[in-house]
Amino acid sequence: MRRCFDYRTIRQLMLFAAVTQEKSFRRAAKRLNMSVPPLVLQIDELEARLRMKLLERTPRGVSPTAQGNALMPMIDQLVRQAEVLNFSVKQMQQNAQGILTIGANTESMLFFIPEFKKRLAALHPNISLFVKEIDSYQVETELTDETVLIGMAFFDTLSDQRLRMANLINEKPIVLLNRNHHLAGKGGVSIKELRNEDFVFTRRAIAPRLFDGLVGFCQEVGGFTPRIIHEVESSPRQMGFVSCGQGIAFLPESFRQWMPEYIKAETITDATPCLPLSIAWNPLIESPLRDIVAEELKQMFVDR
Numbered sequence: 001m002r003r004c005f006d007y008r009t010i011r012q013l014m015l016f017a018a019v020t021q022e023k024s025f026r027r028a029a030k031r032l033n034m035s036v037p038p039l040v041l042q043i044d045e046l047e048a049r050l051r052m053k054l055l056e057r058t059p060r061g062v063s064p065t066a067q068g069n070a071l072m073p074m075i076d077q078l079v080r081q082a083e084v085l086n087f088s089v090k091q092m093q094q095n096a097q098g099i100l101t102i103g104a105n106t107e108s109m110l111f112f113i114p115e116f117k118k119r120l121a122a123l124h125p126n127i128s129l130f131v132k133e134i135d136s137y138q139v140e141t142e143l144t145d146e147t148v149l150i151g152m153a154f155f156d157t158l159s160d161q162r163l164r165m166a167n168l169i170n171e172k173p174i175v176l177l178n179r180n181h182h183l184a185g186k187g188g189v190s191i192k193e194l195r196n197e198d199f200v201f202t203r204r205a206i207a208p209r210l211f212d213g214l215v216g217f218c219q220e221v222g223g224f225t226p227r228i229i230h231e232v233e234s235s236p237r238q239m240g241f242v243s244c245g246q247g248i249a250f251l252p253e254s255f256r257q258w259m260p261e262y263i264k265a266e267t268i269t270d271a272t273p274c275l276p277l278s279i280a281w282n283p284l285i286e287s288p289l290r291d292i293v294a295e296e297l298k299q300m301f302v303d304r
Helices: 008-022 025-032 036-050 066-093 106-123 136-144 208-222 235-243 253-258 288-303
Strands: 055-058 061-064 098-104 127-133 150-154 164-171 173-178 198-202 227-232 249-252 263-267 275-281
Touching: 008 025, 008 036, 008 055, 008 061, 008 066, 025 036, 061 066, 098 106, 098 136, 098 288, 106 127, 106 150, 106 253, 106 275, 106 288, 127 288, 136 150, 136 208, 136 275, 150 208, 150 288, 164 288, 173 235, 173 253, 198 208, 198 235, 198 249, 208 275, 227 235, 235 249, 235 263, 249 253, 275 288
Parallel strands: 098 127, 098 150, 198 227
Antiparallel strands: 055 061, 150 275, 164 275, 173 249, 173 263
16 A cells, blocks of 8 residues: 655644744744644654654753654754745746755865856856855765755866866965954065964864865975964855954955954965865766866856
């Protein structure tokens, strides 16, 4: 006998994810634009249907059980797929005939993807891009899991030899200084002038090639290993510490146009292009649409 999946479960799993993220039925209900009693009823029904307890309820709020935590990665994937589906439907309503998911790091999303989408719209108006934010270390996993068809981030090698890559640009680093720093406003500093400074780096686990390239630059050109006092999750957090006068930071040159009030971006006079921004794809997956987008992306950087 054929068994039918109860599609109410999908909605209830998404409600469960919202409650877990908010750590509160009240906050989750407000976010979902519903009242608390129906939300609680939906979670109770989900737990009964799955025959497992997903949430621990306490006077201070709620938290997922071990079983609830085990489900969250799969629910997150379901939510991402729903986002892609929703985007795809809207694009098709606007006559898009092909939709491609590209994974991109923060820099790419800020400085290159918008320009590329404009270019792609002019050359291939029926192709639409769905952009997913990823970190450099996620590129290979996202490609092999087929959650993206192109990955764009800082790397110059791939551990999975089945994948292919192309370098788009090698960027020079700039140094971010608090505007009251004694080197700010000089119009350029040498790397050796930074040898005694405290540094704020993005964690190596997030962008290993970027991290190694910057450390290698200090060692090879400046003759020192940077004294890293903070390792953070993102470029904006690097900027936060620099703004507060708690260290200096390196970022790719593209970030020069994105400086907050209390930060001065200085050219490093002896910097070399040591930060490779690249794309990768999985040739084992046949996708003419992917091939068109990859070629146009490479050409954009040739034309710059």
